[in-house]
Amino acid sequence: MMNALVLQSDFGLEDGAVSAMKGVAHSVSKVIPIYDNTHDIPPFDIWAASYRLWQTVEYWPKGTVFVSVVDPGVGSNRKSVVVKTSNNQYVVTPDNGTLTHIDKKIGIQEKREIDEHLNRLPKSGASHTFHGRDIYAYTGARLAAGVIKFDEVGQLVSEEEIVSLPFQEAELTEGTIKGAIDILDVRFGNLWTNISREMFQQLQINYGDNVEISIENDSRQVYNNMMTFGRSFASIHTGEPIVYVNSLDNMAIAINQGSFAKAYNIGTGASWRITIRKNKA
Incomplete structure (x- = not known):
């Protein structure tokens, strides 16, 4: 079954970064439905990325795959993950706090760390600065197109290990x-x-x-x-x-x-x- 792929980032639209992500997704499936959430997240603003996901995720159908790339730690030892929300949607993202609102407001069923040996754009292994294209868009498209199932993303990770930003209720x-x-x-x-x-x-x-x-x-x-x-x-x-x-x-x-x-x-x-x-x- 083909599901929607929804992209958000802090890349803006002044260059070809977003287009490259969409091109990778279409290389996985030429008929995959791709939509934009926003690409105007302020640069490096993980809090805004977390909020914008929560703002929109619940309005999309079950099975929708979201790719969120606001990643000031790209190339570091931060994890690349996919989570399944309590509403049976998926979020592909660096585990750097982007999941804070999803975790607190919606809930997460499972979290898996992306196995980059299996879920990485072929011939991209020498690049360590554009994981949005090489890992997240590629993995998200494979999941949305049904090329892989959620349990083929990688190994399970404890929900207690989710990186969370400071969060305080009213x-x-x-x-x-x-x-x-x-x-x-x-x-x-x-x-x-x-x-x-x-x-x-x-x-x-x-x-x-x-x-x-x-x-x-x-x-x-x-x-x-x-x-x-x-x-x-x-x-x-x-x-x-x-x-x-x-x-x-x-x-x-x-x-x-x-x-x-x-x-x-x-x-x-x-x-x-x-x-x-x-x-x-």
Whole structure:
């Protein structure tokens, strides 16, 4: 059975790297369906790669094979792996933290280390800098096309050995939610947090209510102000800030027709913390 192959990387589209990966996949099967998740992951940003996988994996059918290549340690002793998710999808990637969100949010059934003697593009053994083409695209295509089965990828690896980035869930205590800014809605500069809608609802905040938002980078406060909880951007005037529920059912912050991230120079990751409190006025 032929399954979809979905590629993501930090390669961009300015040169032929992505095309080379697709060419390798088509050399395995000329009819394999190949799609792009994104190739605009910021260079070397493993956290963003992990998040972008989680953002999309659950919307694809069972059997889909994802290849994620954000690999600053290429050529080192980091492992090359394929995991089977709890939803029976597959992710082919360096084991460098890219699987963090999949592991924490979706779950992993099995993990196998790629046997490069069997699953490597022929005549590519002298190259140690383009594993995205020579190992990941090749192995992913063979798996998606049914040339190999999952148990032919390589030996089983203990799930406890999965490399994980620092990961902290949001917390609700005494009417205050503390969370993290996980990622940006890049094109528009909106802040996507790890605070779920369900947790936010426990503050008993209704559409149109004001909430207090505080943002810190490590211990430095970057932003503190009141803003409206709105159903959509149409709930506020142009240039005003808003708290809303994003497409992943988590809470997000935006400026209507503006970039919140650029306006306040805000980044993402575990060091960027956000606090939400209900306005008591």
